[in-house]
Amino acid sequence: MSVIVLPIESVYSQLSESLSSNSSVLLQAPPGAGKSTWLPLQLMLSGQFKKIVMLEPRRLAARNIANFLAQQLGEQVGEQIGLRIKQEAKVSSRTRLEIVTEGVLTRIIQQDPELDGIDLIIFDEFHERSLQADTALALSLESQSALRDDLKILVMSATLDSERYQQFLQCPLISSEGRSYPVEEMYVPLRSEREWLAAIPSVIHKAIEEQSGSILVFLPGQKEINFVAQNLGELGDNIDVVSLFGEQNKQQQQAAIAPAPQGKRKVVLTTNVAETSLTIEGVRVVIDCGKKRAAVYNLNTGVSELQTQSISKASAVQRAGRAGRIEPGVVYRLGEKTQFDRRIAHDLPQIKTSDISALMLEAKVWGAEVSALPLLDQPSPAQQEQATQLLQMLEVLDANGKLTPLGAQIHSFGTEPRHAHMILKAQQLEVDIPDITALACALVSLWEEGKQHNPDVVIALSAMLSRPTSSFKQAYQHWCKRLKIAKPAELPISAVPLLIALAYPDRIAKRRGQGFLMANGAGVKVNEQVWPVAEYLAIVSLGGEKGMQVFSATPLHIEELNAYLPYLISQQTVCEFDEKQLKFIHEDRERLGQITLSSKPSRAEIDTQARTQAWLSLIAKQGLSLFKSYGECEQLLTRLKLACKFYPDTFRDLSEHALIADLTWLYPYLEQVKQYDALTKLALKDALMSCLEWSQQQALEKLLPVKIQVPSGSNIKLTYQEEGPAKLSVRMQEVFGMLETPKLCEGRLPLLMELLSPAQRPLQLTQDLANFWGTSYKEVQKEMKGRYPKHFWPDDPANSVATNRVKSRM
Incomplete structure (x- = not known):
């Protein structure tokens, strides 16, 4: 009888059978169960599958898992166990289990949609919900349903919204x-939430004193890691402090996760790179700051900004689990337990918070729209619109949203679409600007380095070229080798603005007032000390408050765009209304996105449709209050909204918000309007009533009348409100003989009667007139007889004749 070494072994038979009889299977297993190591190796050794591809979200985890599994077989990576990550591939004809990272898996599927020879794809740590993982799963499901009904998909994680995932996968x-x-x-309470980082060193000292074993400290990023390392003070000769983060090289990462030397303890300062699929020997204490650094897409600027955020409960559980891998452990969490309990259950998926241009490009190459892909979550329409505009500026998509030949080239280039566009276009400019391709390689290498010590890109690149770091030299050499070009002795540095414009056309900016306007329409701020006189900027990165601060850019001469990148500039005839001058502007403009480069009065006649569209844009911006008769129509608008509320099957939504969202009802009334004054005098009531058919107009008047006839014969106007009862203000004598309160909307809308004195002053509010006659009226009658003796105050108002006259004229 075999001894169960890992918990995953107890469900292996069930899992194997499920994979045999189902196209997809969902596996939920906590940290330490063996799902990332024992399970894929066992599936490979079982002979059930010819070849398995397993996706690992992080390069560090992918490399470590591949090395560990190869060691179990007494082999090197590249034999039965393969590894394929960015700029590193170790595979052979013998490879039966290949560990890959996200972009690699997507590329494998795009290059061979039938996935020839692969019969199982494993998605590990799927709870991280990266955009690439969602993309790869969607393409895998498409391939499975259309081309490979024998392909198996296994989705695994320690923390999953399992019911929702199971429903999506139908497995x-x-x-x-x-x-x-x-x-x-x-739990470690904080005096102030703002002081969380300053508190970490003392918590580390506390943990060292109270606990045994090594300590894993989760921090948002390198900046915080450096701060804590510099402020730890003396820990003792038996404690080593090491850092672990994604940007380190392979040797540094391996040193960080290696066991502490005999007789020593380690304090490992890490980012969430150590959150999943990674065991650091000797760790039994976790200190969790409860924060992470995440990229959040700013729809206004079109920039993904790194923000420090609170982690979800699921991430906190993952982090704490690192302390219990080898023996009972402890987790120190910053803050009160009540704060922990208020956290969201799961992190938002990247597809909801990211730039989806890469996903859209993959969808176009696949031959589908994003909305047609089997995605667990769909991006918003605003995200899709922004991605479309960017891909059109990068010449990936044409005006109709179709993939261009250059777009296919950019995709096959296998790198960030912006960088690929810049390099491919640089190759075309090589004849005019020698060595500009090498300059593009240097720029990409600078951006991949991630560290820029001067906000001006030209200065930063020049400094890097004169004193290059080892990683920059390695990246520069890689790109030159890939493009089969030699590194020239001197680069055409003056062409840097052109190259930035090729990579970031949406971020070309023109000075406007105290800031700049970008081509994508967003306003941004700059450090005027850096670029005091620049009229145009080629911007690389932004951030800060609301993502509006320019971090990295360089001045741009717009004439160069006309000369070398004319495709960025369009000619437009614009017809719009100037709200300040209250007149039409009809111009021929030269534009770069939302930037007007030059303009002149148009010689063409104003087109009626264009003018009408300009009026509609103005109305959409200012609202219906633009019309002088708006005040007279407010009650009509309220009645229309109430009609939809109480009779949605009869009346469509005609609230002011809905009317402005779709202004087609105003088209016929605007075609002959040529002046702003005439626009404001438009008969708004007639236009609003035209939204209703004749039968609806009749129903509106019956259910929600403008006036109501009272027993005296007077027609009294009603006042409606969106919430609460309608109101009827009427002199009390005019409703003598009325036995019950009138009904509106067949009794669905209450009516509040405001009964007035002969001088039109309020005497009583009631929604039950019959009850008022029998109760409170006596008190009112007594007072009114003394104040208004010439008026009729009967003892039995419910059965008396109503009047609007004094007693002598009745």
Whole structure:
């Protein structure tokens, strides 16, 4: 009888059978269960599958898992266990289990949609919900349904919204217990939330004193890691402090995760790179700051900004689990337990918070629209519109949204679309500007380096070229080798603005007032000390408050765009209304996105349709209050909204918001309007009533009348409100003989009667007239007889004749 070493073994038979009888399977297993190591190796050795591809979200985890599995077989990576990550591939004809990162898997599927020879794809740590993982899963499901009904998909994670995922995949769920030991939770209250980072060093000292074993400290990024390392003070000779983050090289990362030397302890300062699929030997204490650095897409600027955010409960559980991998452990969490309990259950998926241009490009190459892909979550229409505009500026899509030949080239280039566009266009400019391709390689290498010590890109690149870092030299050499060009002795540095314009056409900016206007329509701010006189900027990066601060850019001469990049500039005839001058502007403009480069009065006649569209744009911006008769129509608008509320099957939504969202009802009334004054005098009531058919107009008057006839014969105007009862203000004598309160909307809308004195002053509010006659009226009658003796105040108002006259004229 075999001994169960890992919990995943107890569900292996069930999992194997499920994979045999189902196209997809969902596996939920906590940290330490063996899902990332034992399971894929066992599936490979079982002979059930010819070749398995397993996706690991992080390069560090992918490399470590591949090395570990190869060691289990007594082999090197590249034999039965393969590894394929960015700029590193170790595979052979013997490879049966290939560990890949996200972009690699997407490329494999795009190059061979039938996935010839591959019969199982594993998605590990799928709860991280990166955009690339969602993309790869969508393409895998498409391939499975259309081309490979024998392809199996296994989605795995420690923390999943399992019911939702199971419903999406239409597959069985298999759950495994973890091998994790119990982890004690310790909460460290903070005097101020702002002081969380300053508190970390003292928490580390506290943990060292109270606990044994090595310590894993989760921090948002390198900046915080450096701060803590510099402020730890003396820890003792038996404690080593090391850092672990994604941008380190392979040797630095391996040193960080290696066991502490005999007789020593380690304090590992890390980002969420250590959150999943990674075991650091000797760690039994976790200190969790509860923060992470995440890219959040700013729809206004078109920039993904790195923001420090609170992590979800699921991420906190993952982090704490690192402490219980080898023995009982402890997690110190910053803040009160009540704060922890208020966290969201799961992190928002990247597809909801990111630039989706890469996803849209993959969809176009695949031959589908994003909305047609089987995605667990769909991006918003605003995200899709922004991505379309960017891909059109990068010449990936044409005006009709179709993939261009250059777009196909950019995709096959296998790198960031912006960088690919810049390099491919640089190659075309090589004849005019020698060595501009090498300059493009240097720029990409600078951006990949991620560190720029001067906001001006030209100065920063020149400094890097004169004193290059090892990683910059390695990247520069890689790009030159890939493009088969030699590194020239001197680069055409003056062409840097052109290259930035090729990579970031949406961020070309023109000075406007105290700031700049970008081609994508967003306003941004600059450090005037850096670019005091620049009229145009080629911007690379932005951030800060609302993502509006320019971090990296260089001045641009717009004449160069006309000479070398004319495709960026369009000619437009514009017809719009100037709200300040209250007149039409009809111009021929030269534009770069939302930037007007030059303009002149147009000689063409103003087109009626263009003028009408300009009026509609003005109305959409200013609202219906632009019309002088708006005040007279407010009650009509309220009645229309109430009609839709109480009779949605009879009346469509005619609220002011809905009317402005779709102004087609105003078209016929605007065609002959040529002046602003005539526009403001438009008969708004007639236009609004035209939204209703004749039968609806009749129903509106019956259900929600403008006036109501009272027993005296007077027609009294009603006042409606969107919430609450309608109101009828009427002199009390005019409703003598009325036995009950009138009904509106067949009794669905209450009516509040405001009964007035002969001088039109309020005497009583009631929604039950019959009850008022029998109760409170006596008090009112007594007072009114003394104040208005010439008026009729009967003892039995419910059965008396109504009047609008004094007693002598009745």
